[in-house]
Amino acid sequence: MKIALLGAGHIGQTIARLLHATGDYTVTVVDKNAKYLAVLAAEGIATAEIDTENKAALAAQLRGKDAVVNALPYHLAITAASLALECGCHYFDLTEDVAATKAIKDMAHGAATAFMPQCGLAPGFIGIVAHHLAKQFDEVRDVQMRVGALPAFPTNKLKYNLTWSVDGLINEYCHPCEAIHGGEFISALPLEGLEHFSLDGTEYEAFNTSGGLGTLCETWAGKVQNLDYKTVRYPGHRDLMKFLLEDLALAGDQEKLKDIMRKSMPATMQDVVLVFVTVSGMKNGVLLQEVFARKIFADRDVKAPLSAIQITTAAGICAAVDLFREGKLPQKGFVRQEEVALPDFLANRFGKAYQQSRQVESIA
Structure with missing residues (x-):
């Protein structure tokens, strides 16, 4: 499954490493911070240095991908979801912003791809x-x-x-x-x-x-x-x-x-x-x-310390993507967190x- 991961901050880096390590995902991390991207590139993870607020440049990175995993600040959620819809990608994010979630729900109506915001800890x-x-x-x-x-x-x-x-x-x-x-x-x-x-x-x-x-x-x-x-x-x-x-x-x-x-x-x-x-x-x-x-x-x-918020947030969105890939979640339209079965989540390799x-x- 080809993933465009938006954001290379602390949470984004953790998500990238978790998905990449499975071998089931081809991850390209997109961010404007060359320093953060260089760390991931040194680990063999594909990166793309672009301004994530540049819609045309961002859309170019999304085309041909199966899914977008958005770990950017909440104010970019609507833009990222809109571009995912335009490029025919499934969409997952971590936003806690109520207005953004409602906008994403509206754009997911009738979509051929799935839109699942709020995949972190809370919401999530x-x-x-x-x-x-x-x-x-x-x-x-x-x-x-x-x-x-x-x-x-x-x-x-x-x-x-x-x-x-x-x-x-x-x-x-x-x-x-x-x-x-x-x-x-x-x-x-x-x-x-x-x-x-x-x-x-x-x-x-x-x-x-x-x-x-x-x-x-x-x-x-x-x-x-x-x-x-x-x-x-x-x-x-x-x-x-x-x-x-x-x-x-x-x-x-x-x-x-x-x-x-x-x-x-x-x-x-x-x-x-x-x-x-x-x-x-x-x-x-x-x-x-x-x-x-x-x-x-x-x-x-000592070699790779992780904060508790990194662990829980990354686990939430990675488990959602993984359960989706396994066909355990709806494959199109708006997907609520409540549609994830807790036993499935806790049994998942990330949710554990x-x-x-x-x-x-x-x-x-």
Whole structure:
């Protein structure tokens, strides 16, 4: 299967190596950063140095490919999907942007190829888990999804280090959040809905952020009382972000905030990804709750270290592509994350990264 992989950043490089190593994919990595591409080229992976915002140049790279795997910043998702449609390619991406996903869904209507956005961690794997658990109930009451990509050793006031795209981080903090409350669809404010919980002996907070639940609101409309997604952080993070975004009005100057964070907040490869889903409802006349909890840790291999967010995000999209290639997903039109069977995902050679993580057995 011939793949055009757009983006050679940390996540893109991980995706490229995973797909290339199987021998089942011919991968060409497309980016404007010659330094990143050179690293992959030295490993025998084909590369193409072009400006990914140049539509004509990008289209030239997509022609003749079977699929596009997009690991570019979220604001390029619609452009990449449009070119994939134009060139007759299947399309997969990692976007958490709600508007981009809706636009891609519209363009996928009637398409001869498949369009599957939101194939990462959240949205992505978290929705697969939630849908799998919810299907086991006769009547679903509450679906709660909580995900955090956190530094293993927080040291600053925000108790946070950059573990993934700062563009995506700020984007999810600034846009309305879809949810279902009391059986009705609602649009909740980001950074609101603050809650605290303890998992595996560590204290956390969680609050509304946009994009994480993918298309679950639409899929479960009329069939669930309450459904929501919240981002997990260490206690105190939310209040400081509200101060920056609201009190200092940096929500209106996001580029300035991104610049500040890039200059002052170190990135880290020593992170942990927390996945926590609870579903409650009626089963055989009894009110029950099912919980799925995982902690995925960074791989500190000396030669090729991987952060937990690299592992989980790359595993999500690679598993989606792999399951598609095996014919286990629809082959055309818009493909939702909920159409991935959780057992198939966890049994997949890429998806097993989540299965090999440490399960958390208790919650207080």
